[in-house]
Amino acid sequence: MGSDEKTATLDESGILRPSEGSAWLIDGKRASENVLASISEETRKLAAQGVKPGLAVILVGEDPASQVYVKSKSRTALACGFHSVQHDLPAHAGEDDILALIAKLNADPAIHGILLQLPLPNGRDATRIIESIDPAKDVDGLHPLNAGLLAIGDLERALVPCTPAGCVHLLDRTAAVLGREVAGAHAVVVGRSNLVGKPIVQLLLARNATVTIAHSKSRDLPGIVGSADILVAAVGRPQMIQGEWIKPGAIVLDVGINRIPAEGTTETGEPKTRLVGDVARQAALSKAAAITPVPGGVGPMTIAMLMANTLRAAKMRVGL
Structure with missing residues (x-):
């Protein structure tokens, strides 16, 4: 050639x-735009079948960089046609408060993906909190179950x-x-x-x-x-x-x-x-x-793949 x-x-x-x-x-910017366009199109098709991907983002504290990232993620989710919710907890929120919110989101059928914005304020056990997220809703791919599925090569079930x-x-x-x-x-x-x-x-x-x-x-x-x-x-x-x-x-x-x-x-x-x-x-x-x-x-590409994981989690939840 x-x-x-x-x-x-x-x-x-x-x-x-x-x-x-x-x-x-x-x-990467052009590639991410292509991915997001494809996700938006697939989301429209799913919506016609009564399925709307839902993403919940949890922000603990007021770290400026984290606030920017969370707003960008929530804005992109809405642009893709997702059901998007953001939960802002104060910096003094205890682990029990965070765990209670995650338990509520785990049980919410309208939420298919849960993202805990890291890092957490000092004194919070991030590992314990991440492990409380339903692995099927762990769109960050950090739960030990998803890490294990990836390690054994089971990409059909792992959220990466x-x-x-x-x-x-x-x-x-x-x-x-x-x-x-x-x-x-x-x-x-x-x-x-x-x-x-x-x-x-x-x-x-x-x-x-x-x-x-x-x-x-x-x-x-x-x-x-x-x-x-x-x-x-x-x-x-x-x-x-x-x-x-x-x-x-x-x-x-x-x-x-x-x-x-x-x-x-x-x-x-x-x-x-x-x-x-x-x-x-x-x-x-x-x-x-x-x-x-x-x-x-x-x-x-990171935010684009977060949206891709949320879409995939929604499809897996309804057996598609």
Whole structure:
């Protein structure tokens, strides 16, 4: 395929766009819009059958960042045609108050998905509270039952954490456009968190990739990274992975969202900051075949996959 034909194919996909280097940028915003459009259409069809997906979001306390995230999730749910409710509890709410609310939502047939916004205020046992959520309504995919189903490869029943699900959605489509096979490829995941690293490993294994999981204490991390056909960076350290480490032609999914100082000050005199990923992007653009930008890559997919999980939970609840 010539370069013009390749560019036309990429443009039609709507997923990849040019960068200032040789790598393509994986457009998570465009991909998320496509996912949400599909969810809205399926929701309209379900509504005609008397089924309306319901999402309940619980926010404890007044953390500004959490408030922004919760409003965005609730707004997106409404845009998809869901029944959307938000429960705001004060920071002093005790565990018993939170557990009582979750018990009520577990029993509510109009609610198919329950999301507990994390982190919780200090002194709250997040594990205990998450485990009280009905696993069939655990649209964050954090309940031990869903983690266990994912670990044994039962993707028919598992609700998968939203960020890993978004990552593999982008990977599947990027690989298809580039003419790559995920099956048999060597995937390296840098990061071993329960929220991102471990679930992504399971999802890659389900696609028959050969997977290595590495972390900040791995010996010869540059060498491990350099062997990856597919690299997932989810270690939570700004620009820790150097672009020079990356194997030429690799597909890179940068999950990191880190705020670092930038030049200058704001109008109020505060020091400016900027968002960067876990990969030193500028150098990576000359090595990778495709890479997710930060921001605008994996981030937008997280809310889209939350909506996808809620829709799926609603369908599973009524046997569809």
